[in-house]
Amino acid sequence: MSAPTDTDVVAVVTGLAAAAQKASRGLATLTTAQKDAVLLAAAAAIDAAADVILAANAEDVDRAEAAGTEAALIDRLRLTPERIGGITGGLRQVAALPDPVGQVVSGKTLPNGLDLRQIRVPLGVVGFVYEARPNVTVDGFGIAFKSGNAVLLRGSSSAASSNAALVDVLRGVLSDNAVSADAVALLPSESRDSVTALIQARGLVDVVIPRGGAGLISAVVRDATVPTIETGTGNxxxxxxxxxxxxxxxxxxxxxxxxxxxxxxxxxxxxxxxxxxxxxxxxxxxxxxxxxxxxxxxxxxxxxxxxxxxxxxxxxxxxxxxxxxxxxxxxxxxxxxxxxxxxxxxxxxxxxxxxxxxxxxxxxxxxxxxxxxTDGEQFGFGAEIGISTQKLHARGPMGLTELTSTKWLVWGDGQVRPA
Structure with a gap:
């Protein structure tokens, strides 16, 4: 079978983004108990599938070693039983954290009797572009799901087998719990066209978060038409x-x-x-x-x-x-x-x-x-989705709260604005 053309890749990503957008509307209505049950089920399912996941990861590591990949990158790529335990432990930590969705940020009653409340709501569809580390696949899902967001994952080709095995488990858990499996999707990683399609899917994707080396981050920030939260390099x-x-x-x-x-x-x-x-x-x-x-x-x-x-x-x-x-x-x-x-x-x-x-x-x-x-788990956020080095919306380790926006609720009893 021939590799997808540029047009094919755009069509695949656009289709996944549209499905994620539809799924995100259902996620916004889930209760905290429902979301926590899915996260705990996902942790148990990954533990149960550890042998399959490790076998898939071994394929990625073997390819990386054969390609002469440097040791530091192979370390980021490699999974072990202990690291899988860390992944599932992260999901359980996120399940135990307070749910930011619906929290009242501020509120007051105006002199005219209008009652104002500013509450936290999900961002919607989060695109996540990252390199090497397959544990980030599950971190991204867990943080996005608990905060009510659908997530489109674009990992690196070096971790393709590991990421596919992990996302297969996650999608199965969602379906088993009567939640749309399209709340998480893994994008093709064979070419950079899928990154371009994701970061330019304005109207379908609400925000893109790049996490990786300086080249990846600068390329995403430079070329994106979707709003981007920059997670910078760490000198x-x-x-x-x-x-x-x-x-x-x-x-x-x-x-x-x-x-x-x-x-x-x-x-x-x-x-x-x-x-x-x-x-x-x-x-x-x-x-x-x-x-x-x-x-x-x-x-x-x-x-x-x-x-x-x-x-x-x-x-x-x-x-x-x-x-x-x-x-x-x-x-x-x-x-x-x-x-x-x-x-x-x-x-x-x-x-x-x-x-x-x-x-x-x-x-x-x-x-x-x-x-x-400087780490989301160490700061008490559970598994983080990245460390933002920009100054708008989010800065530092990004946990659940950082994947929400706000909206105003205004309650009245017939008030009209004077001319």
């Missing part, structure tokens, strides 16, 4: 202030770099204050090198840093280290090279911490804590 920094506890700084940097180097909240650059560098650099770099981290910088014993290194989101066991002359230079460096994701300061000075948090422009700013905490 995250840790600034070791002049009044830092060196042991705490070392522990935090190690955690932020080596816990899972391939994720977006990993620290990629460390800024060490000149006033503490003589004492802090040796234990910090030794601890990193002991964990296999390659250090790029301007100090002796480091790989010489280029301008590109300060911009890099390595997503690997690499890190850039720079000595800076005080708080102002640290913030200037972050302003120049940061991506607005997560920035951290290690300090015992309340004044320095307050100035850093006030001046640094990022979705999350940490004081004496690892950048790894």
């Amino acid at each position: 995250c920094h840790v600034y070791v202030h002049a009044d830092a506890d060196i042991d705490i700084a070392t522990r935090i940097v190690l955690n932020a770099k080596t816990r899972r180097p391939s994720v977006c909240n990993t620290v990629e650059s460390v800024l060490v204050d000149k006033a503490i560098a003589a004492d802090a650099l040796a234990p910090l770099t030794s601890a990193l090198q002991a964990q296999g981290v390659v250090i790029h910088g301007d100090e002796p014993g480091m790989e010489p840093a280029t301008e590109e290194d300060w911009h890099r989101e390595y997503l690997s066991l690499d890190i850039a280290v720079k000595v800076v002359d005080g708080l102002d230079e640290a913030i200037d460096h972050i302003d120049t090279y940061g991506t607005g994701h997560t920035e951290a300061i290690i300090t015992r000075s309340l004044q320095a911490a307050q100035e850093f948090t006030a001046r640094v422009d990022a979705a999350a700013v940490m004081v004496n804590a690892s950048t790894a905490f």
Whole structure:
């Protein structure tokens, strides 16, 4: 069978989007109990289908290894029984979270007797474009479904088998619970035409969320005619202030770099204050090198840093280290090279911490804590759908509330507006 033509792909995506739009109208009327029952059933069904899902994932991993894919990307792609347990645990967490749909945001009674209430409502149809990690397939479904949205999933071709197996399970659960299976659909991933069709399906898709590398995100934001929530790359920094506890700084940097180097909240650059560098650099770099981290910088014993290194989101066991002359230079460096994701300061000075948090422009700013905490589950949201680095509608980890909009309900008893 020949590959679909461009027109075929557009027709497929448009058809799935129209079906999702129809399904979304039914989702908006589901009770919290109904949605939670589906999410718990989905978790149980994925657990039961673990062998099938792992076999499908093994196909993806084998193809990636044969193609010479780098280790960090294969790590993002690979599923294990433990990671499947994390996926289903995420669904159960989402089921246990408060339902934002119908929540009253504000309200008042006007002097003319009109009663106003602003309530949360689903966005409608959410398009989700993402790379590699198949766990994101289920995260996207869970968050979208609990917030009353249908979701169109466009994963990468590298995870095609894994994603297909997972979505088959999810659609079966929806049908078994008398909910339209079209509330979740997996788009073709063989060509980029399906991405273009999705992000230009204005009138059928209400919002698109890209999650992945800088190239993917910039392409979606550039070409979309559907409103887009930008989830940016994570060139995250840790600034070791002049009044830092060196042991705490070392522990935090190690955690932020080596816990899972391939994720977006990993620290990629460390800024060490000149006033503490003589004492802090040796234990910090030794601890990193002991964990296999390659250090790029301007100090002796480091790989010489280029301008590109300060911009890099390595997503690997690499890190850039720079000595800076005080708080102002640290913030200037972050302003120049940061991506607005997560920035951290290690300090015992309340004044320095307050100035850093006030001046640094990022979705999350940490004081004496690892950048790894910028995560929907860690923030108590359950599984997140992404970390927004933009400033409109949603910023930071995006949970249930961030996948809702609002509408006004106005109740009267015959009022008319005066001429």
